[in-house]
């Protein structure tokens with residue numbers, strides 16, 4: 001389990017992370033959703049020991065993040081690509097794998113696996129420079145999988161990736177969850193959080209505003225849904241906090257119904273309700 | 282250790298991808314050494330042996346002999362006074378001097394009488410190998426003397442007349458000899474003249490060489506030369522340690538930049554989040570830098586030795602010099618990376634600092650030709666001490682205790698810079 005307790009970090013005057021607390025359970029995909037500059041990357045950096053918080057503490061399976069024990073359990077795919085573009089994919093994997101002290105046969109096996117997993121086997125011997133944006137992202141992820149860590153920290157893994165590659169990445173993330181990995185996934189796309197994450201923390205200006213499953217968040221903060229019923233004569237649209245009851249009442253009242261719609265509030269409306277701003281600026 | 286080695290391997294791969302660094306680190310220094318080495322080697326390019334000649338005889342024959350020396354392909358001749366000639370060899374600017382003693386011309390000019398012409402020769406003892414070439418080419422000139430005289434019938438005829446006259450006038454020659462030669466020589470003369478009439482294009486090569494072999498063409502008297510000089514005998518011995526510095530600079534800049542580039546590439550994030558220590562990260566970089574420094578220095582000395590014939594008499598001392606210079610510049614690399622912080626900072630600061638070191642340290646002007654004040658300033662440049670370590674291990678023939686100073690300075694400097702640099706350096710930004 002990763003436990004983040006009362007963590008703050010400022011850059012000079014700017015409070016990037018403000019008394020953040022949450023715990024991540026084994027086997028879940030935990031989403032950190034927030035706009036650019038919300039403090040997601042800073043939170044990730046503190047979690048993996050890159051940054052030391054000004055206050056509070058982080059525990060990874062009870063270890064401090066800077067300890068070797070914690071580092072072996074964490075795989076980080078940084079937001080900005082972290083690899084040698086002048087080297088081949090294979091060279092990168094060999095080098096970063098060697099940092100974890102894997103024995104040669106095991107390292108080779110892991111390299112084969114991550115290449116296959118990320119669909120890069122064919123291009124392994126090409127220089128990273130020649131990869132497409134999506135392939136570079138996948139290699140960035142593949143490198144963090146080499147030492148088979150329990151926890152994966154994926155910081156905006158879909159930035160700069162075309163829709164097709166994005167779907168491939170989603171498949172990868174879900175496949176990793178199926179293999180029992182625990183994943184922290186940061187994004188500013190609410191669709192991604194909604195589609196992938198078991199639980200989502202909504203973060204803005206360094207503060208955690210809400211935390212729960214997507215349904216819980218929507219139920220609590222999503223506000224009213226929208227129902228619309230179309231009869232032969234008219235279309236009735238209604239904003240309501242009790243969509244099911246209201247829909248039932250409408251269905252009972254009209255015989256000639258041609259169409260009906262139930263639009264649930266999204267995480268977008270959760271964010272809007274919590275901050276008064278749109279998620280995407 | 283495995284981690285350090287894989288860091289070294291990775292950095293080497295990266296550095297070798299950078300064509301500019303490879304050029305300035307590996308190719309440029311060799312070109313530099315070859316170009317300036319050939320200039321410093323004082324005209325002895327095309328492999329001519331440079332000799333000083335002093336003509337003490339000053340006769341037409343001796344002057345003709347000097348001209349033969351000047352014309353010969355093997356020798357680059359400077360004619361000077363005797364003391365100047367001796368000095369030139371003592372100071373190492375000439376390989377040998379050739380003194381032509383009084384009376385040489387007379388002996389040289391007459392074939393059958395007058396005795397063997399003698400030369401006095403002094404050779405730089407460190408270039409004994411070349412004295413063989415010198416002997417060979419002088420003997421060839423001596424033999425040519427016979428060949429020319431004998432292959433030219435008219436000259437031979439004149440020679441014979443001269444000899445007959447000399448024999449007739451001679452007081453100390455026994456009568457039997459006088460009468461024998463008195464009969465014999467005119468007959469040779471008659472034969473020669475008949476031969477000339479028969480066949481003017483005649484080339485009696487075989488016969489004359491056979492005849493020449495019966496005489497000693499030249500007697501060479503070798504003198505011992507006490508050497509006293511500031512510079513090495515081989516120009517490359519100066520330019521190789523200088524060239525080395527350009528290679529060292531390439532490596533230092535390459536690794537300094539690659540250290541801060543880990544930040545630019547974002548790869549420092551991965552290094553820092555891997556279960557390795559800060560010491561291992563910096564150690565891996567330093568080890569790579571050290572190995573690269575030793576490799577380029579070693580390779581340059583190997584080329585110096587094999588291609589440019591720079592003597593390496595004490596390989597162990599050279600290893601010591603290379604290793605301590607390596608340590609020194611690893612420290613400087615670390616310091617530059619810590620102070621420069623960014624790629625631009627490191628390369629700007631680095632080139633500036635390294636160039637000033639180079640200028641005052643003897644990488645541009647050799648230390649031994651620097652004016653006094655500049656020699657004093659050069660003490661502040663690590664380049665001076667590294668060049669001194671290299672030169673001490675090669676042509677300066679330092680003892681181990683003499684080597685301690687330059688090597689020790691490089692070691693202390695390197696370790697100090699390394700400690701300051703590695704403490705100051707921020708891995709994560």
Ligand SMILES: Nc1ncnc2c1ncn2[C@@H]1O[C@H](COP(=O)(O)OP(=O)(O)O)[C@@H](O)[C@H]1O
Pocket residue numbers: 011014015016034035036037038039040041042043710
């Ligand atoms: N190294 C830094 N120095 C100063 N300010 C920083 C630094 N890194 C991030 N910040 C600031 O901290 C805030 C949070 O940044 P970040 O954690 O990167 O947000 P996110 O990843 O959610 O976009 C932003 O306002 C950003 O400008």
Ligand SMILES: [Mg+2]
Pocket residue numbers: 040041042079155156
């Ligand atoms: Mg970020």
